[in-house]
Amino acid sequence: MIMPVSRKQTIVSSIIIILLIFITAVIGVKQQYYQKPGAEESILADNLLGDKFVSAGDTEHYSPANLYEKIDGKADLYLNNGFISLQSRRFIDKSTNDKWAEVYLYDMANGENSFAVYSMQKRSESEPLDWAQFAYSTSDALYVSAGQYYIEVFLSSDDRSLLASASAAIKNLIPSISSGRTEIPFLNLFPAENLTADSFKFINADAFGSSDLKNIFAAEYKINENNITAYLCKNKPDETFKNYYRFLIENGGSELQTNINLPQCKAVELFGTTDIIFRIGDYFAGVRGSASIDDLKQTADKLIESLSRQK
């Protein structure tokens, strides 16, 4: 016998079905949040380090949601600079388990972000690697910014042969993940004369002790055996100029005279370091160091000349 269905039953049933569909949709969306292990394609092939090495396991994949599970407190540095994903994999020497290299491949979305995290972590005791635009090694690690990727390789020990294997592997990997030279427009604004090779740096916050200086590009110059830092940014140039000048003066700086012919230009000496700061076009820029005012001015003039061409 088929029972007649009342209108009330139909409505209640429909509500329940809609509710279930809604719950399923919410769960589905929430599940997207979680990384599915192994779901992504690995760039770090089994034989990345050559036949002498074997991978210790599958490539680990990390997203912005779980990057902290790999690098904990350091995750912020990447997350604040456009991080998309991380792949990491450890490779062990077949002849001895004590010898290994762990590769970290960060996808930073573009070359500028990759350069930012590369330069912010740059180790002072390092040797530049000539096979990549931005690369250096320490005794037990190597660091490369290649296109949108930032690569770190950590070694189990100070071992020249291990470093050579890792270096060759990354050198071979780069052409497959980036298209050669990375253009970072800001770096081209720094004049080439007297520039110290491989000295470019990005400082995302608290540059030179001032909370007013953020997202600064800097480079080192050597004039008459003195080191001079040139720096610039495009972020709120007027405000940055005023705030940084105020910071220098409020901390005991004394103003010096220069004959730089710009409407917004100041020279301030503070604790033996002199800053010549100026605003030109869309840029806030400056030079600083303990060199003579003439040497600083010479560097400032070159920087002004370069920035003037951009106006």
Add this chain to the structure above:
Amino acid sequence: MTSNEKISRREFIARSAKAGISIAAAAGVAGLLYETDAQKMFSTAETIKGLKDYSVAPIAGRTMSVISGSDRSLTVRKAIEVLGGIDRFVKPGETILLKPNVGFSRPPRICATSHPDIISEITRLCYEQAKAKKVYITDNPINDPTSCFEISQIAAAAQKNGAEIIMPKQSLFKPMTLDNGKLIRNWPFLYQPLANVDKVIGIAVVKDHARSGASMTMKNWYGLLGGGRNRFHTNINTIITELATLVKPTFVILDATEIMVSNGPTGGSTSDLKKTNMMLASCDQVAADSFGASLLDMKPYDLQYLLKAQELKLGTMDYQSLKPIYAQAEKTI
């Protein structure tokens, strides 16, 4: 349908079967999509409220020691010895929990983790001098626990000296609530290893830390948290202070033989390190971290969690007021 309308037995069985299948299907799907977030695994009835106090009676002038030297076994031995020896802190037959920093799968020379030589020496002292019944070691690392304990060589140090490693299995976590705590409220905490021991010794290393400024003895307790603890990163100073309020250790060891001065807390290269050749033992974790801050070229008040901890009277930033015992363990290389 009115109460007078009746259904046939066949119809009743068919409807019951459909209802049963629907329930089974719903339960099956629920099982597949079950949220494994640890925090939601506990009922509030199981919540633990605080830990016992593992500290020992203070002795004036024997609260903190700073030992110079590059051999960690020698310096840590001396650091404990000048505070009164291990038998001041550990009594025969007691069970001890060592809480090192095993956060990352990094080898000891990177100094991102506690050094195995310290684990070996303290374990040896507990067994041989203090006649401890059992020494346990635990941590809930950021990376895969097995790999962290192995690569840091803490597993080998434990095995060699008869300490037992307690891996952070889910069943060992209990929801913890700290009285007046803002963050530690019904939060998964690696409670079980602490529940049944008599003494707790924290073993940390001095490290630069991108979020908190520095990672030392107080930050080391972060490794007792479970769940999605990264959410605490936005309140890092509060969580460190709450952890230091929660854990009252017997004493802490702060390894400053080589300190990570940049790119912490993970580091990765020995180029991030600086040799300072010091080892601290302290009954006051705030004082130990204040001393450690100075090695990182910071003032104690640069670290907000130290200020908060001092306000809460968990210890003093003015470590000199404790009259630390300075000594040399060996000739510094």
